[in-house]
Amino acid sequence: MIAVYTDTADKMRSEDKHMIRKTICSILAIILLVSMLPGVSLAAGDSILVRVDIENHYDLARTLAQKINELRTTPDIGYWDEYNYYYIRPYGLTSLSYDYGLENIAMLRAAELSLYYSHDRPDNTSVATLFPSGGYARYQVISQIRGPYVNTIFEDWAAENKYYADQAIRRHFLDKGLTRMGLGCVSVNGIYYWVLLICGGSNTGKSPVPQGSHLNIQASLGLLITNGLTNVHVEEEKLTVKPGQTIYTPWIIAEKTDNRARIGLIDPEWKTKSTGIISFEYPTNEYNKIRGLNPGKTSIYWSASDYYLQVPVHVPCETHTWDAGKVSVKPTYTAKGLMLYTCTVCGEEKTESIPKLEPENIDGILYEFSKSTAIAVDVDSSKITSLVIPDTVVSNGKKYKVTEIAANAFRDLRKMTSLTIGKNVKKIGANAFYKCKKLKKITVLTTKLNASAVGANAFRDIYKKPVFKCPKNKVIDYQKLFLQKGAPAKSKFERK
Numbered sequence: 001m002i003a004v005y006t007d008t009a010d011k012m013r014s015e016d017k018h019m020i021r022k023t024i025c026s027i028l029a030i031i032l033l034v035s036m037l038p039g040v041s042l043a044a045g046d047s048i049l050v051r052v053d054i055e056n057h058y059d060l061a062r063t064l065a066q067k068i069n070e071l072r073t074t075p076d077i078g079y080w081d082e083y084n085y086y087y088i089r090p091y092g093l094t095s096l097s098y099d100y101g102l103e104n105i106a107m108l109r110a111a112e113l114s115l116y117y118s119h120d121r122p123d124n125t126s127v128a129t130l131f132p133s134g135g136y137a138r139y140q141v142i143s144q145i146r147g148p149y150v151n152t153i154f155e156d157w158a159a160e161n162k163y164y165a166d167q168a169i170r171r172h173f174l175d176k177g178l179t180r181m182g183l184g185c186v187s188v189n190g191i192y193y194w195v196l197l198i199c200g201g202s203n204t205g206k207s208p209v210p211q212g213s214h215l216n217i218q219a220s221l222g223l224l225i226t227n228g229l230t231n232v233h234v235e236e237e238k239l240t241v242k243p244g245q246t247i248y249t250p251w252i253i254a255e256k257t258d259n260r261a262r263i264g265l266i267d268p269e270w271k272t273k274s275t276g277i278i279s280f281e282y283p284t285n286e287y288n289k290i291r292g293l294n295p296g297k298t299s300i301y302w303s304a305s306d307y308y309l310q311v312p313v314h315v316p317c318e319t320h321t322w323d324a325g326k327v328s329v330k331p332t333y334t335a336k337g338l339m340l341y342t343c344t345v346c347g348e349e350k351t352e353s354i355p356k357l358e359p360e361n362i363d364g365i366l367y368e369f370s371k372s373t374a375i376a377v378d379v380d381s382s383k384i385t386s387l388v389i390p391d392t393v394v395s396n397g398k399k400y401k402v403t404e405i406a407a408n409a410f411r412d413l414r415k416m417t418s419l420t421i422g423k424n425v426k427k428i429g430a431n432a433f434y435k436c437k438k439l440k441k442i443t444v445l446t447t448k449l450n451a452s453a454v455g456a457n458a459f460r461d462i463y464k465k466p467v468f469k470c471p472k473n474k475v476i477d478y479q480k481l482f483l484q485k486g487a488p489a490k491s492k493f494e495r496k
């Protein structure tokens, strides 16, 4: 897509090229309408410095300049008069000189087009502000096209076989009164922005000055917002500045919705609601700063139109004064916990880990506790000969029902001969008594066990002919259950 037209600044000769394509007319009309919409409320100042990421294309720009001079020096070249009646062949045309001063301006203008596609500059000033005073005649031609197509641009501008109304740029090319030109071409996300500046007067004689891939451009924030910003954000999650020191205010990063140009709003006007913790400084010839005043936590915010951004700012003390701390993550028997400490002066936070909970040894059995129940998980000696899982245990003055024997809790207790399982046990984990080779007398007081509550191999590889004493109503049930869970085939099951 190409939009081509000329611009005449102050004191310039007025000459307009009609729109080449109707679609472009409508697009430009929309841009005009949008930019006239009233009521964009800005908290920030109207004009802002914007950094835009671009690719420079000096080679393309100078190739196009060459083509213009080739056209200009073609014998018998001409254009239609305003009545489309006479074909005018200017006599004695010579090449335009290539003016690197103009080129620099044109490159900047091309970058500006990626922010605001208009003959005016993104800060709403005229292009005339870029020229040295003196008021020589000059024209600005702008185009945008998806792709690096020099020929397409040239053919559009040269407008061969078209009549007067469409030959404005061609007439500049063939204007005897013009003497020099400079071209700009930059691309943003595959869209190429072209600017031709063409003038009379004498060459400024400057040598080429390549510009960087980032350009700082003064732009109207209102105009940028009206023309569409997206993904408006800051890259800093939080800022820290010590008392008496300064840091730069963060840039605001955004993309243009029309071409996804990545731009940075430099020195946006941040504000803060708190007093006494930070202050702002606006040095000349330097970016804006935040000064840390007194220890504390605050934030800065920026808002414009629908956008609102906030960044926390922390001014830390030299030496923190930590509070007593509070548990932010409770430790468990399998994972560490976290203790959160807060500085009572500046609000700084730090965490320290809390060690995992350790099982408690009560009468030789290790227990883990939940709210009101205890789980037997181990013994303190593998030489134990008799094990009694009690009905309840007391820890820190509180009574807990022993409801569970953990998986593997008492496996490999090779000297144990007798075992009593308390009346509150509801669950026995897998392999709980696996390979207790001498275990031959098992007294079961609980009536709460069933197939899903006893893990696989709980009684496997114990003594070959053990005796299970069971509650009277449970003898048959438990016989079936324990045999399923690994009890030897020759086990006896008796009433207690």
Ligand SMILES: [Zn+2]
Pocket: 295, 316, 317, 318, 319, 320, 321, 343, 344, 345, 346, 347, 348
């Ligand atoms: Zn502190």
